[in-house]
Amino acid sequence: MDYQNILDRVHAAVKPVIGSGIVASYIPELAKVPADQFGIAIVDLAGNVYRAGAADTPFSIQSISKLFALALAFYREGDSIWTRVGREPSGNPFNSLVQLEQERGKPRNPFINAGALVITDMLLTHYADDGGAGNALIKFIRKLADNNDISYDRAVAASEQGTAHRNAAMANFMKSFGNLNNSVNEVIETYCRNCAIAMSCVDLARAVTFLANHGVVPWSDETIVDASSAKRLNALMLTCGTYDAAGDFAFRVGLPAKSGVGGGIVALIPGECGICVWSPALEASGNSYAGSLALEMLTSISGRSVF
C-alpha cells in the first residue's frame, strides 16, 4: 500500500474544508489556536513514517490522553478496572451527568470524561509513591512514541483547570457514590495535566502502533498488553472513541479511533499501521471536521477498514 500517495491525495482533497468548523472555545488557551491547520501521519509496523501537512507540529492531545491512560491502567490492573467503569457507548454528550446518575456513579466507558476521571483515580492510587500519575503517564507516552521531549503545556493545563467545573461536578458526584478514592482536587489536577500533553501527528501515530501489532511495540518488541487485550482496546475505540458520534464514525470510517477537542484523531489499521490526523476546527460532536473527512477518504481510497 502506497501510504505516501494516499496521504497526498487525502491532503489535497480536504484542503478546501480545512478551517471549516469551530475551534473549541471553552478552554481559553485552546481558543487561540488558528483553525486553518492540518497535518496527517502514518507510521507502519516496520517503523516507516509518512507525512502530509503539519505532521510534526505539536498540538494539545486533550481526550486522546484518555486512550493512553486507559492502556496504562489496563496494563497495571487488568480486567478489574471494569468493576468501576463500563464499556458501553454513552449515547449522550461526553460530559453528561444524567447517565452517571442513572447508573449510580459508574461511568459508561473510559472515554467519556467521567470514565477518564475514574481511570485517573486508579492511576493516582497506583503511582502514589512513584512520582504521581501524571509523571507515569508522560513516561508511558514517551516510551510508546519513542520521543523523550513530549511534555504537557502548562498554559493549557492552567487554562483547563480554570474551567473544570463540570468535571469537578462529575468527580464530586462519583465520590458521593464511592467511586473515587483520591481527593477530587488531585484527580482534576492530574486529569487536566494529562489533557494538556502536547504531541505531533507523527508522535501519536507511532504511539498507537502497538495496538495495531497485537499489543507489542513494533520497534522494541516490548509487550504492552496481550493480543486479546489489544483487540479489546480497539473494540472500545471503535464503539466509544469519538464522543457521541461513534456510530456515525464507525459507519463512515470503520477504524478504531480516539479523538480530542484539540482537533486530533488517532486511528489504526490492525496489522498495518498507526494513523493520526489533526485540524483544530471541530464539528458539532467535538471531532475534527477536516480530520474526520480525511480519515473517511483514507479508508475509501485505500479500501481498508476493519469491516
Place this chain on the structure above:
Amino acid sequence: MDYQNILDRVHAAVKPVIGSGIVASYIPELAKVPADQFGIAIVDLAGNVYRAGAADTPFSIQSISKLFALALAFYREGDSIWTRVGREPSGNPFNSLVQLEQERGKPRNPFINAGALVITDMLLTHYADDGGAGNALIKFIRKLADNNDISYDRAVAASEQGTAHRNAAMANFMKSFGNLNNSVNEVIETYCRNCAIAMSCVDLARAVTFLANHGVVPWSDETIVDASSAKRLNALMLTCGTYDAAGDFAFRVGLPAKSGVGGGIVALIPGECGICVWSPALEASGNSYAGSLALEMLTSISGRSVF
C-alpha cells in the same frame, strides 16, 4: 481455517452452560421453547457449510429480521433512509421511549424497535402495490438464504401482536412526530410478522454471507449492496446490533453481529464467512447467553475478529 474443528470445540466448551439464562417470556409463544437447545453454523464464501448441534432446527429470528429489513430498505432507498433513522448506539433498552422523546421521534438506529418500525414503514410504502412489505422481506430472505421454504410462524406472529402495546406506543409516538407514513396498525402487523420468521442457523449463516463478501451473494454473484455499503452495514451491526450490550459484545467478540430474543445471533467475519449461533436462554441484555459465549470462544480459538 478448520471451521469444523473450531465449531466442535466451541460446542463442547459451551455445553455446561446451555440452558442457563432466561427464555424470553413476554411473547407467550416464545416462552414455550425449551431452553436447553443449541446450534451453530458457519457458511464460508465458497459455500461450504459447517455445523454443530441443532444447526438445522428453525427458530424464531425475531430482531435478526431487522438486519434484513434494513438491508432491503438500504438497497431500495439508499442513504436517504438516514433522514428518518440515526446510526448511533442507543445506550438504552431496545424499547425505550425516553430517547425517542428527546430526539423528537427520530430513532437512534435501525436495530432498536423504534428504528425497525420506521424501516418497516419505508418498506410498506415501497411495496404497497407489490404484495406488501412482509412478502417482499420473505422473498428477499429466501433469496439470501437460498431456501424457498422459509416462512413465518403464524402462532408466533399472533402471539407477538397480542403483546405489542409497547411497540404500538412507539409507533403512535413517532406518528405524532410525523415519522410514520402508513397506519400504526399496518406497521405493527407487518413488523410482528417479520419478527415471526423462522429460520435455522444454516439458513441465517448463509443469508449474511453477502455482508462478508463486499455486498455480493457468493454463489449467485448478485450484488445486494455495493462494497462500501456492506462495510457500513457491518459497522452498524458492530456498534448497534446487540441491544444495549453492543459495547460489551464488541469488546468480547469483536465481530459485526445481530441478535434476537429468540436466542439467535448472526455474525460474520469479513472476507471469510457468515456465522449463526442459537440457544434460547438469554442474558439480561436480551442476547443468547450460550450463544454469546460461543461466539466469544470462536473468536478466541480462531484468533479472528475485526480488530
Place this chain on the structure above:
Amino acid sequence: MDYQNILDRVHAAVKPVIGSGIVASYIPELAKVPADQFGIAIVDLAGNVYRAGAADTPFSIQSISKLFALALAFYREGDSIWTRVGREPSGNPFNSLVQLEQERGKPRNPFINAGALVITDMLLTHYADDGGAGNALIKFIRKLADNNDISYDRAVAASEQGTAHRNAAMANFMKSFGNLNNSVNEVIETYCRNCAIAMSCVDLARAVTFLANHGVVPWSDETIVDASSAKRLNALMLTCGTYDAAGDFAFRVGLPAKSGVGGGIVALIPGECGICVWSPALEASGNSYAGSLALEMLTSISGRSVF
C-alpha cells in the same frame, strides 16, 4: 365582597393583552377559534352569578374535563384510585412519556394526559353497562352546572381523535405495564369526547361551586364528595392543575385551578365561590395568557387567595 366590581376592574385591566399568546393549533378545530375573546364569571355559594365579557359563550373545555372525570371517579371508587395514578406534580410537559417510563406506567397525577387516560379507563369499566363513560360524565357535569344543554362538540371530538397519536402512545404504553383495562381505542375515543365538551364560563364557575362548599352542591344540597375529599381535590388542583406551570400559578394566583388548552381556567375560593375565565390565546405552558393574568389580578384586587 363586590364581585361585580372586581370582575369589571379585571376585565378593563386585561383588555390590552386579550389575544396575546398563541391559540392551540395541534387540534385543527381549535385552531379556528378567534384569539381576541375573553369572558369571566363568578358564581357564589348563594347562587348569585357575576359576569364580564363573553361569560355565556360556550368553548371547548379540553383538560378541564379531567377535573370532572377525576371527581366522578373519586366519587365512585374512593381512595383506591390512587393505586393506579399518583398525586405529585409532574415537572414535565403534560404529554411526556419519559416520566411514565421511569415510573413504570403509573402516571404522576390525574391532570396530566396519561393520568386522565387511566381515570377514563376506570370510568369505562364502571359505566360499561350504563351508557358508557362519556354519557356518565356529561350527565355528571350537567348536574353540577345545572344545565341540561351541555354537550360535546362532534367536530372538535373528531378533530381531536385525528391527532391523538401521542395519547395513543401513552395509552399503549400504560397497557404494556398493565395499567389499562379497556381497549386503547375505547379509552382514546372516550377521552377525546370528554375533552370536546363545550361549556360557558358561567357553566364552569357554577360546576365547581361544590368544591368551594365542602363537597356539597350549594343549590341542591347534594353531597358529591365529603368535606375532606373536597379539600383534597382542591389541593390537587393547586399542585397539579395548570400543567407544568403549577408552581408559578400557585405563586402568582394562589387558588386551586384547572386549565385547558381551549383557553378556559376554572378556579375557586374555598367557602366563597367558583370562578371561570376564558381567553383562547395561550402562554407557552398551555394556560390562557389573558386568563392567567385576570386571575392574578382578581386575587390581588380582592386580597383573596388560599394563603
Place this chain on the structure above:
Amino acid sequence: MDYQNILDRVHAAVKPVIGSGIVASYIPELAKVPADQFGIAIVDLAGNVYRAGAADTPFSIQSISKLFALALAFYREGDSIWTRVGREPSGNPFNSLVQLEQERGKPRNPFINAGALVITDMLLTHYADDGGAGNALIKFIRKLADNNDISYDRAVAASEQGTAHRNAAMANFMKSFGNLNNSVNEVIETYCRNCAIAMSCVDLARAVTFLANHGVVPWSDETIVDASSAKRLNALMLTCGTYDAAGDFAFRVGLPAKSGVGGGIVALIPGECGICVWSPALEASGNSYAGSLALEMLTSISGRSVF
C-alpha cells in the same frame, strides 16, 4: 380554637408510631439522634405558645434553613432572585442532577438543594462585607424566633461537610453554567453551616408566624416581606416544601410547610398561627413520618387547611 387540646389529642394519637421510619444516616452526626422523640408546638399571632412532647428540645433544622435563607434573599433582592432559580415543583429527589442539566443550571425551586445553593450564593454576595451570609442568616433567624441563643451545631456542620460531595457536584455544575458567583467551597461551607442550625419546635413555630401574618412579625410589628410576598412564599412552601412528596403532602395536610431531614416540619395556618412538629425517623421521601401524620391529624381534627 383550643390549640392545646388539639396538640394533646394529636400527641396521644401518634404515640404508637413515634420512632417508625429511618433516621437520616448519610450525615454521621445526625445518625446518632435517637429515633423515638417527638415534639410539637403552635405559636398563635397573639404570641401564645402551645406545646406537646419535647417542644423545647433543639434539633438540627437542616432543610428548614432553606425557608429562612429564601425569605432573607427575597427580602434583600426582591423578584430578581427568580432569574436564577425557578418556582416549580421538581418531581425528582431533592439532590438530583438530571433536572439541573436539562434546565441548564437553573434549579427548579429554592427548596431543592441546588436552589438553596444558589440562594446561599446570593446571600454570600450580599453580605460579603458584613460578617458573611452565615452570620446574617443566624441574626435573621434569631430575630424571627425572638431567641438570641440560637446557633449552629459545629459537630453537625463538620459532619455535613465531610459528606457534601453531591452538593459540591451540583455547585460545580451550576458554576459551569455561570449560575454561581462565589467559590464552590464558600458556598458549600456556608450552606452546611446553615443546615446545622439547631432550634426547638417553639423557636421554629414562632419564627414562621410572620408568614401567617401578612409578612409582619406579630409581636414586633416589623415587616419582613409585604403581604403579597408572604402569600407567595406560602404558595412555594405548599408546592415545593416537602421534597418530592409535596403533592401528597398538600393532599393529606393542606398547609404550607417546609421539612428537613433532621425530622422537623414547620407549617402555618394563614391568619392564625405558626406550627412546628419534630420526630427524627423519616419516611422514604425524607419527611418525618410521625411528624407528617401529626400534621395530617391536626388539620383533620381542627378542620383547618388552606383548602
